[in-house]
Amino acid sequence: MFRTRPDARPATVEVLVEGTPVLVPEGASAAVAVLLAGLSAIREMPVTGSPRGPLCLMGVCFDCLAEIDGVPNRQACMVPVAPGMRIARQRGAREARP
Amino acid sequence: MPPRTSDAIVIGGGLVGAAIAWGLRGQGLETVLLDEGDIAFRASRGNFGLVWVQSKGLGAPWYQRWTRGSAGEWPALAADLGARTGLDLALQQPGGAHLCLSEPEFEDRAARMARMQSEAGNHGFDYRMIRAKELREMLPGLGPSVVGASWTPYDGHVGPLALLQALHRAFTEAGGAYIPDARVTGGTAAPNDFRVETAAGAFAAPRIVLAAGLGNADLAPRFGLDAPVRPQRGQILVTERARTILPMPTTTVRQTGEGTIMLGDSMEEVGFDTRQAPPVMAQIAQRAVLSFPWIAELNIVRAWSALRVMAPDGLPIYDQSDRYPGAFIANCHSGVTLAGAHARLLAPMIVQGSLDPVLAPFSAKRFDVPHAA
Numbered sequence A: 001m002f003r004t005r006p007d008a009r010p011a012t013v014e015v016l017v018e019g020t021p022v023l024v025p026e027g028a029s030a031a032v033a034v035l036l037a038g039l040s041a042i043r044e045m046p047v048t049g050s051p052r053g054p055l056c057l058m059g060v061c062f063d064c065l066a067e068i069d070g071v072p073n074r075q076a077c078m079v080p081v082a083p084g085m086r087i088a089r090q091r092g093a094r095e096a097r098p
Numbered sequence B: 001m002p003p004r005t006s007d008a009i010v011i012g013g014g015l016v017g018a019a020i021a022w023g024l025r026g027q028g029l030e031t032v033l034l035d036e037g038d039i040a041f042r043a044s045r046g047n048f049g050l051v052w053v054q055s056k057g058l059g060a061p062w063y064q065r066w067t068r069g070s071a072g073e074w075p076a077l078a079a080d081l082g083a084r085t086g087l088d089l090a091l092q093q094p095g096g097a098h099l100c101l102s103e104p105e106f107e108d109r110a111a112r113m114a115r116m117q118s119e120a121g122n123h124g125f126d127y128r129m130i131r132a133k134e135l136r137e138m139l140p141g142l143g144p145s146v147v148g149a150s151w152t153p154y155d156g157h158v159g160p161l162a163l164l165q166a167l168h169r170a171f172t173e174a175g176g177a178y179i180p181d182a183r184v185t186g187g188t189a190a191p192n193d194f195r196v197e198t199a200a201g202a203f204a205a206p207r208i209v210l211a212a213g214l215g216n217a218d219l220a221p222r223f224g225l226d227a228p229v230r231p232q233r234g235q236i237l238v239t240e241r242a243r244t245i246l247p248m249p250t251t252t253v254r255q256t257g258e259g260t261i262m263l264g265d266s267m268e269e270v271g272f273d274t275r276q277a278p279p280v281m282a283q284i285a286q287r288a289v290l291s292f293p294w295i296a297e298l299n300i301v302r303a304w305s306a307l308r309v310m311a312p313d314g315l316p317i318y319d320q321s322d323r324y325p326g327a328f329i330a331n332c333h334s335g336v337t338l339a340g341a342h343a344r345l346l347a348p349m350i351v352q353g354s355l356d357p358v359l360a361p362f363s364a365k366r367f368d369v370p371h372a373a
């Protein structure tokens, strides 16, 4: 569904989306990695459990929440990728960890 | 235009007014509830949601009894409102803890609780001072600075916005008339004959209840009553939702039914100022993190301030006008906790036409004591 523009920067950064390696351009966001990985959803809502994926890509809708490098509930569209970044599904409400 | 007439007028659509109005309607009175619009001071929309008993009424055991009575009415109130409206108020009354972060705090608290118990006399007052070792089994991830807590079985919490919504819905569905944008700007009083002017028209009734929160200070004198209440600001921070982890509320940290964790709440004498103050917010966060270090990992997603409705001695004011029988007033700084009493105990007294003697110590006449020369 999503492709990079022909003039886009080369995909040089490897990240893991739900454990699968994906190459994304430097400076792209974790949400872009999710979309390039072909996932339509990266979180499940805490109330209904219904699946959600990146939508606005500008920090407004919160539908891109993901667990990034072990930190839950991060807005994937606001986090630039870094080599080896682990982007995983956010399942419902996060756990608080005493 | 002739005024709209009814059996009772309640001024103020916050928790206090809505609870009383619903109680009056439940007793069969045709009741009109007059409220302001969105630009108003409304503690009922910015509070912490505790149904809290343990710290109420030091030196005033009648307040402790009234508060505990209200907590006792709460299960029936929540069940009734839930059944009528389908709203889940998320009421839980598992008991509650007041955490002490130093030895002196613990000693102070222990002395206070002992006094409450002795003042309670035959009515009894169950409490325990619990040391950190045992407390760690009751509350997950307490910080090293927590030395202990006071605990009573009477405390609990509820979703305060759901409560407000449920009271309004139950009231209107039972045939009550809620009139917003109807700030009371004037009126006339005679025994059992009241008339008020609002932007939404004039209203008349043989009974009137002033429950306008901070607005009562101006309204009361028109009806032969007195309400020397002042604003006291409180700020609250709220974290993102987390899976349920806290089994009971504490005075300043509670997890809501939805999973957010509320951190509260300051007590600031700043007049009618609802701005937020970062240094105070930092203090709130710091105390929360000293209590439960793992809270530091959670994102804060909302924060706000609201104004409490405070009498000079911090106790509620319930009164009836000597000059104009039929005029009543109700003010308090714990309108969530006292909603059970307001809907189920106070409203029937107002229908009867006189307040029960248990409420006599709450009369604003207590402030009339002449100053010594």
Ligand SMILES: Cc1cc2nc3c(=O)[nH]c(=O)nc-3n(C[C@H](O)[C@H](O)[C@H](O)COP(=O)(O)OP(=O)(O)OC[C@H]3O[C@@H](n4cnc5c(N)ncnc54)[C@H](O)[C@@H]3O)c2cc1C
Pocket (backbone or CB within 6 Å): B011, B012, B013, B014, B015, B016, B017, B018, B034, B035, B036, B037, B040, B041, B042, B043, B044, B045, B046, B047, B048, B049, B050, B051, B052, B182, B183, B184, B185, B211, B212, B213, B214, B215, B216, B219, B233, B234, B235, B236, B265, B305, B306, B307, B308, B309, B331, B332, B333, B334, B335, B336, B337, B338
């Ligand atoms: C930060 C904070 C934390 C709190 N935490 C708790 C808690 O944990 N537990 C607890 O029990 N309580 C708590 N409280 C207190 C509780 O919120 C209040 O006691 C309660 O909301 C008071 O309700 P009220 O209806 O008297 O006042 P308000 O909510 O202020 O409502 C008054 C209403 O009257 C209307 N009004 C005013 N003047 C007029 C007029 N002239 N004509 C028509 N309408 C008028 C206003 O528009 C408003 O809607 C807290 C309060 C704050 C601020």
Ligand code: FES
Pocket (backbone or CB within 6 Å): A031, A053, A054, A055, A056, A057, A058, A059, A060, A061, A062, A063, A064, A065, A075, A076, A077, A078
């Ligand atoms: S996609 Fe909307 S906030 Fe990230």
